[in-house]
Amino acid sequence: MLPPRILVTGANGLVGQALTRAAARWPGADVLATGRGPAAAHDRGGYARLDVLDGDAVDRAFQDFAPDVVLHAAGLAQVEPCEADREACWALNVDAVGTMASACHRHGARLVLPSTDFVFDGKGGPYAEDDRPAPINAYGRSKLAAENAMKASRLLDWAVARTTMVFGAPAGPEPRLDFVRWLVRELSAGRPVRVPADQLRTPTYDDDLADGILRIVRFKRTGVFHVSGREQLSVLDFARRVAEAFDLDIGLISPATTEDLHPGAPRPLHAGLLILRAESELGYHPRPLDVALGAVRDRLGLGVSEA
Ligand SMILES: NC(=O)c1ccc[n+]([C@@H]2O[C@H](COP(=O)([O-])OP(=O)(O)OC[C@H]3O[C@@H](n4cnc5c(N)ncnc54)[C@H](OP(=O)(O)O)[C@@H]3O)[C@@H](O)[C@H]2O)c1
Incomplete structure (x- = not known):
């Protein structure tokens, strides 16, 4: 595959920073990290402000940068704020994903969305990709709806990378504490x-998650993958x-x-998540x-x- 042009959204966040670092290591790849505020940590490569709730701004970003791949790490990843403001949670976690999927379809780009084991009810984990989702809180419902919005869109080149309890050491003045x-x-x-x-989980190191997601892109895989740590x-x-x-x-x-x-x-x-598919099909080894x-x-x- 030719080195792609990779747009990262939410690049100041925990997952977005890890994705930006991993994408920047792809020889020849052109990476544009984007976030809502000023750059937290991107001293290499390009950074631009992009509010993913602003459909016009998203369109302009596609016209200006012409990405082949979008790694959509912008989102509201905390349970309590999603319960407290369900509309804001839905706008960011669901509606903005639909906007991004439409833009990717129009511009011929591939879209990868980080999702979560919170799409499941927690009665039978660790979960495989084809286990039945049944979210029990607003955050989980929004992430499942985002997955469904991508599936229902006209975009064919989409992938979901479900993960859980991500930890790392992101940079920036006040990174959200994992x-x-x-x-x-x-x-x-x-x-x-x-x-x-x-609570049982399979905690995930941020660089491993980013490696798994970049493998999905490199191998041009579509569909749902579980990308987490192995240990529950x-x-x-x-x-x-x-x-x-x-x-x-x-x-x-x-x-x-x-x-x-x-x-x-x-x-x-x-x-927590079972990662057999990612291990066998992507060579992912956290x-x-x-x-x-x-x-x-x-x-x-x-x-x-x-x-
Ligand atoms: N962390 C985990 O354990 C975990 C587990 C499973 C799935 N995920 C998924 O991974 C994704 C990223 O989560 P994270 O842990 O990296 O969260 P995070 O550290 O809070 O990062 C989210 C980023 O999204 C940005 N953002 C918020 N609204 C935006 C907007 N309107 N336009 C552009 N950017 C916006 C935030 O910007 P500001 O910095 O300006 O607030 C923040 O930098 C989420 O979809 C989440 O569901 C995370």
Whole structure:
């Protein structure tokens, strides 16, 4: 395949930054990172402001940059804000995806959308691609509707990359804290934390997710792929592994139930993703969890233990 022109939306976010880094490593590829505000972290390659809710601006971006591929990482990825403002959640997570799919169809571009294991009800995970979605909160419903909007569009070259509990070390003045960095901040400050013991996930290192998504593009694959870590564990056990990896005090972590922590917004409990399809069809091999946590520690500049 000729080196493509790759447009990344939401490029200041956790997933968008990882996708931009991975795309920039593609020899010869022309990458345009776009985001709503000023560039958070893109000192190489192009960056432009693009509000994906603005259909005219999206059209202009296609005319000016003529992408072959769009990696659509703009979205509202948090459960509580989606419950609190369902209209805003729907506009960004669903309507803007429909706009993007139409633009890709008109301009002959391929579209890849990150999605989530929150499209499932959490009664039977880890989930395979053909398991039946049944979301239980507004965020999950919006992401399933986005998947369906792509499928229902006239675009043929689309792919969905479902993932879960992404962690990494994005740059920028105030990046939204993922679970790992939130936990490291709290434990480093000596603050006790309560984390759910009843939620199972397959946590995903951001660079692995980006590698999996770029493989979907390189192999010109369409349809739904599960791209996450391989290891399913409870969020409580994940927290303990993080504390170990960062030499922090495990005693500060105590178990709680999801109902106690988030009474207003249910989460799927037994979730996480099976990645057999991505492994066998894309050669996707995420690094083991402890290796990924070591990589985050290095990226945060905490890699060398102080004497
Ligand atoms: N993080 C996870 O664990 C996870 C798991 C499964 C799926 N996903 C999916 O991955 C995608 C990205 O999530 P993330 O974790 O990277 O979230 P994130 O860190 O919050 O990034 C989302 C980005 O979207 C941008 N954005 C919001 N509204 C926009 C608009 N109107 N136009 C352009 N950009 C806009 C945000 O810009 P600002 O910086 O200006 O707010 C932010 O940079 C989402 O679709 C999410 O559903 C994430």
